[in-house]
Amino acid sequence: MPSAASRRVGVIGAGVSGVVTAAHLLAEGLDVTVFERAPVVGGVWVWESRVPHEPTYPSAKPSVAESTFFEAATNGEKKAWLSEPTPAYDSLKNNVPTELLETTLNPLKPGTESFVLHNVLKDYIQDTAEKTGVTKNTQFNTRVEHVFKTGDKWKLVSSTWDEAKGEAVSKEWSFDSVIVASGHYHAPRVPNIRGLSEWKSKFPSRIQHSKSYRNANGYENQNVLVIGGSASSLDAVKxxxxxxxKVWQSTRGGAFDLPVADSAEGSIGNATLADGTVIKDIDRIVVATGYQFSLPFLVEYHRDDVKAPDADEKVLVTDGTQLHNLHQDIFYIPDPTLIFIGVPFYTATFSFFEFQAIAAAAFLSGKAKLPSVEAQRAEYSERVKAKGFGKKFHARLGEDLEYAAGLMKWVNEGRDPADRKPDGYSEKWIADRERLRHNPDPKNSLFEKTKI
Structure with a gap:
């Protein structure tokens, strides 16, 4: 690879994972370009009254997902839908205390409460981007259409709205490395529940995915079935x-009353559940079944027809339940110049993703070397045996301290003491976590459930 000063890196996404990544890359002297579909920094914390398109019922294949809406849009619609609205609902708050989210790049404002509305976190991310120089290195209103490798370079094709031309204009970029930091809350997963698509077709306004939920307006005096047990579904139920x-909440594996299987039968106004229970006179349904991993700009790395356990050593996405072949959930094992930040969940996201960003910057700056491919494969295989396939593969519940310490040990091996990075989470962070765990905010039960 070229020297750090001349190494060009493309970062996809300007949410928190993209911002912390770009900030650490810039600090190492790399040439960085960030691509962001929205007109502003902030990712999922950017609220707007405009709601996303409803997904197809059942959901589209992961290799396509929500990209079909943009491709099908007329020129007049493309400007509005170049950036699909985020899932941020009116009352969205963090479910991990801000004390544990704070990054080393930018302190939170004094007096910031533990649990805050979306706009506070959006402002924090935007402020971090400004202070670290990320904003001025970002291409806004720009959608990444295709990423592919040619020789030793990554080619990235983007579409940016041109106001003068009244159309989206394509451009091809060349990078030494591409980092995907676009998150995984944009491609809804809608299970193939028998009868659901017919219901949606006949009464489209009576069913919505939680991605488009904004508030309880329209649910007054209605019988409502909420399918799913995600954090957003819990807030919607509240x-x-x-x-x-009346409200029913149903999950397949949670501690709720009516487990729904993908084969459950439905009819207009009624739902027959897997255990034979019949729910009658349903007026509205909220489908809160989460999201699938989808990388439509890396379509060659998708295999929609393959189940997760049958993934080969090159595929990234199969059935959408996980990403495959990543070392430490970061480096693509066949080619580590393709990097992912922000894949794990059940973590203290902002601060956790910063450790991943530091690791990526250390590798791309030439200050840290990855283990052999054989060693990476062996570690990956052990993790598959321990966790299994599917969404749980990326669950890092209770692993924050160990994961961060392991990454930083690798980053600091042989590093100049003057350039040494933190060994992991600070003593203050650990103390705050213990304090907050024993004295959780009574309005925020998810902190106890998450147990980071």
């Missing part, structure tokens, strides 16, 4: 219960 006539 808001809908006080105004609805």
């Amino acid at each position: 808001e809908i219960v006080p105004v609805a006539k």
